[in-house]
Amino acid sequence: MSLFFALLPVVLGVPAFFEAYIYHLHMFQLNSYHNDMERKWLWKNKAAVLRLFLPCFLGVLLTVLGNLLFPQGAVYVTGSVFSLIFGGLALFFRYRRLTKKAKKPLVFTDRVKRLNLTSFLIFGAGVLALFLIPGFVKGDFVKNGWWALVFEGTITGIAPFFVLFANLLNKPVETGIRNRYIKEARTLLRENKNLQVIGITGSYGKTSVKFFLTTLLSAKHNVLCTPENYNTPMGVVKTVRENLSPLHEIFVCEMGARRVGEIKELCDLVHPRYGIITSVGPQHLETFLTQERVRKTKFELAKALPEEGFVCLNADSEELMKEDYKGRQVLYSLEGAGRGDYHAENVSVSSEGTSFTLVHNEERADFVTPVIGRHNVLNIVGALAMAHELGMSYEELYPQVRKLQSVPHRLQLLDRGNVALIDDAYNSNPTGAKAALDTLALFKGFRILVTPGMVELGEKMEECNRTFGKQAAKACDYAILVGKRQAEPILQGLLEGGFPKEKIYVAETIGEAISVAYSLPTGGEKPIILLENDLPDNY
CATH class of the missing domain: 3.40.1190.10 (Mur-like, catalytic domain)
Structure with a gap:
């Protein structure tokens, strides 16, 4: 029985790390493979980072203290705790990946494959280091297997930074490949x-x-x-x-x-x-x-x-x-x-x-x-x-x-049968958002705004989104905002513009927002939905 409690968390630690790694690799790709952009994203989403780090840290701390202070009975406690931690994390990330459809899924480009290779080598080096611990292989695994838990708990808890470290190691290779491709392109242009x-x-x-x-x-x-x-x-x-x-x-x-x-x-x-x-x-x-x-x-x-x-x-x-x-x-x-x-x-x-x-x-x-x-x-x-x-x-x-045709996702008018969809989902900005609202106002029917607001505006972001809300109050009959954190300034602007609070809905995802928009009673009028911006998965 003690061997079961020693092995189970070690086995569960592999999918836990893998799922956490894939999620943060996806976010890293959305942040254009830039370490500084990824660090800013991690700081902005530190609550999510802590939800991964803290249980792993506490598990590692409990394992180390337990095996140092109570070496005989620690395997049952640490095995149970880490089984719950690793199992919970693996299920959480797996469930998230299967149920929350990514707007822009992870693409396994050559660069991602190289990152995966480097990450595998780092992981392999850690496993090799375990085998160098005296008694880990030939000794009693029940007694010495806790080192594997410490290793898996550590790399899982720091999975976001694991990706950054792998990218840092790959920098000389990526720079060489980049320079070769640039040289080839310059030659083609010169010829x-x-x-x-x-x-x-x-x-x-x-x-x-x-x-x-x-x-x-x-x-x-x-x-x-x-x-x-x-x-x-x-x-x-x-x-x-x-x-x-x-x-x-x-x-x-x-x-x-x-x-x-x-x-x-x-x-x-x-x-x-x-x-x-x-x-x-x-x-x-x-x-x-x-x-x-x-x-x-x-x-x-x-x-x-x-x-x-x-x-x-x-x-x-x-x-x-x-x-x-x-x-x-x-x-x-x-x-x-x-x-x-x-x-x-x-x-x-x-x-x-x-x-x-x-x-x-x-x-x-x-x-x-x-x-x-x-x-x-x-x-x-x-x-x-x-x-x-x-x-x-x-x-x-x-x-x-x-x-001339409208550029996809830039004020593109799409016929969806009984619904007219104005797709302005790409990279909203204050001027473009105002123009989109002016265009929506030209349509006859039940006008619905679906938006998560604007981002990457620095200190002006809240002000611009509030102004956008005031402008929207004059252009639409119903407003569906996406994301509570992003939506707050727009909500304030709508209310300041005299828009009825009962005609505002805050959705968690863009998918939920679209579903709500399609289900709204329109009093017999044709629905016209303006989709203004669609933030990627790292927002």
Whole structure:
């Protein structure tokens, strides 16, 4: 019987560690494999970290003290306690993984596989160390097996930091692989001598402008663009290595950044000739700290352009216009006559689509597009400005604007039978959220807002979410907020805006929120659901 109590917790310790490790590996991937971002996440979610660490720590402490003070009978107590701890942790993480469907599941990339290999080697080294303990193998396992419990309890309790340590050990290997891939991408770009590169950056709007511009230019050129929201060095490198061919004439490259210098790093990689800066806003203030640093980083693109190049700037972005840039610039704006070289007039937005007049110097051109949202007119004008400056005529651009489609998860109108869903789930920001609410207000029917609010706004996060709540009070008939912690400022804003408290529901998950939205009585009106932002699993 004593052997059973000695072996059972040791066996249960393996799945307990494995489940905890997989969960924190997933969070590490969502934090872009950055140790500093993961540490911030761990601090922000320290309650969850302590729920893992404390029972393991207490189990280890009990095991050590018990076997030092009461070596004869400790196996029954420590075996029972650790069986409960390991069994409980394994079941908890397993149940969580099976029942709480991840919005963005763990992807077993080559990098994750290398992390797993390093973690396995560390685990193996720990097991080997156990076998070096005198009497552990040939002696009495009932007497000496508690060392295995101490080892398993320790590595399970520190599983979040175990992942960080494995990543730290892998850094030289990852740096070597990264540099090799970057070198290959640079060679491919250099060999394509006639390729013109257009860099696009901004706090928001850059992905939409990228896809709009690619559609416009495709009428006349063979165009490659970075897919989805690929905007990091390795995302760009992957695009170049896997998709660039000698036939491509233009490469439209989205450029993202969380820190000063990251746009310059991308420019040093692809060497853009032209650029578009869509906006400067409070996105990623947690890492940038100030909007001035955001602006300086975005203008790293403009400063990297050659003399014959130019940059298109959104003249409606006040923070963007604060920069004293001396190079050639083309300004665009939304109904901003006198502020932009290109601006829109007579903007008409409905649930069916959008029409507007593009004005450039003395020229006027009328455009119609199925894309909805007033702010998308600004994005289209930015794309039109670049395409026109590169030599495309309005006659070539008319049919292309009619072909434009909403970018997935960016104010995308989806028909769900009896329900209209406005999917604006990607990376919400104050300007985009306001525009989404304005679009929702255009629809006739029972208007439902589903949102967890906005993140990564630094000290402005609470203020921006409260303002968003006040704006939402005027645009929707029912509000479903996701996550109690995130929802509080929005809830306050809704109430301050005079929104009825009985028409507010706080859900735990986005799935629950959508289910509630579909089940609401609408009095015979067609439900229109605006999904504004959808936070990943690490929020």
